[in-house]
Each structure stands twice: as C-alpha cells, then as structure tokens.
Amino acid sequence: MVPLSYYLLLSGILFVCGVLGFLIKRNIITIFMSIELMLNGVNLSFVAFAAHWHALSGQVFVFFVMVVAAAEAAVGLAIIIAVYRTRETLNVDQVNLLKL
C-alpha cells in the first residue's frame, strides 16, 4: 500500500529534473531526453490518479501521450540530424539562427 502522494511526489521530482535538464544542459540531444523525462513524470501522475479514481481513461491518455512522444522524438531527432549536417555542432549556444 503506497499513498497516492508518494507517486505524485515522484512524478513531480521527475518533472522538475526534466525542467532542470532542459534549462541547464547545452547538448541538444540531452535537452531532448529531458523533455522525455518530463513526459514520463506526467505519465506517472496520470496512472497514479487513474488507479486512485478507478478510472481507465487515465491509462488511455497515457497511451496517447506515449504516441505523441514517439512522433515528437522521430521528428525532433530528424531536425537534430539536419541541424548537425548544416552546422557540425550539437551545442545549442552556437545554434542561434534558423537560417544558414
């Protein structure tokens, strides 16, 4: 028996870790992984609330969030590859122009 608040606490910690990584990291791939971490934190709270209220819709929403995360990862990594081809760098400080 684990109280709901523990799950919410873990979910919040995961989300804050994602935000921190998004803010302090300089590597664009690591920033992307931080976004995935945030999505996972939200997913955990979704499932925890679904278990708490005995509602299955929460799990369906987690499914949709995962699908969107997968699509976003595919497009984002493609963008990263395109950026790396044109600029030869992964450091976001040096990518400051959208055009070449």
Added chain:
Amino acid sequence: MAGAINLLVQSHPINSALSLIAVMAALAAEYLLLGAEFVAAVQVIVYAGAIMVLFLITIMLLNAGAEERTKGSRVAILLGIPGVLIGGVLVAWTLLNRSNTQAVPIGALKGDPKDIARLLFHDFLLPFEVTSVLILIAIMGAVVLASRPRAVASGLRKDG
C-alpha cells in the same frame, strides 16, 4: 530517481541516455505496482525499446562527445538553489501532510488490456484515428527532414 539525477549530472550524452533507460524501466515497474499492466508493457516497448534506440542511434551517428561546461551566472546560483529547495520542501510538505488521500492498494486497478481496448476503440475512437494520421505525418516529416537537402531538391524536381 537516481537515474533521473544521473541524467542531469552526466556530461556525456550516451551516459545520459543509459540512465534515461534506467528511469524508463523503473517507471514500468511503478506501473506494474499500480496494476496497470498494459501501460507497463507499452512503456517498455515504446519508450525503452523504440525511442531509446532512436536516441542511441542518433548519438552514435552524430558522434556526440562530452559537452563543455559553462559557468552559470551568479544570480542563478544565489536565487535558484534556495528557491528550488524552498519550493521542493513546500510541495513535499503539502503533499505529505495536507492531502488526506488514502493509500492506493497495489494492483487495485483493473488494467486489463481487454477493458482498455474497449475504452480505446469505443469512447476514444476519434482521437485514436487522429493519432494514426499524426504518426503518418511525423514519419513523412522525419524522412523529409533527415534526407539530404540535395536529394530533396532533386526529388522535388523529379516530381514537379
């Protein structure tokens, strides 16, 4: 949680990716604990399988090295760390003391794939179909973006 912190601490992206896999596996275990077997399976397959393989392939393809450290600004250190500490303590205290939620029993939720499928294909049919269109668009966008610019240009010329 240790994996999540490790993701922040590691400077090399490969190490970050491996710690992210650890986080995914731990989350799948959490879902199993909550009784959501379907979500746990999808978590392992989609996240720990597909997305992380995508990340690792990109890291290896781009030959990403360790990132260089930048000095954080002094204001961020002076204000940020106490702010984060105070906020974290407040949230933890509120969640642990003020919430009168009862405990979630382990395996309480009927996370039957059958029930989820009924919900998914009856009540959420339209979002499901929209999702498939989204994935199609994402695939096309990824292919167009990752293909070499010259190949895209010649393909357009061939089409037009």
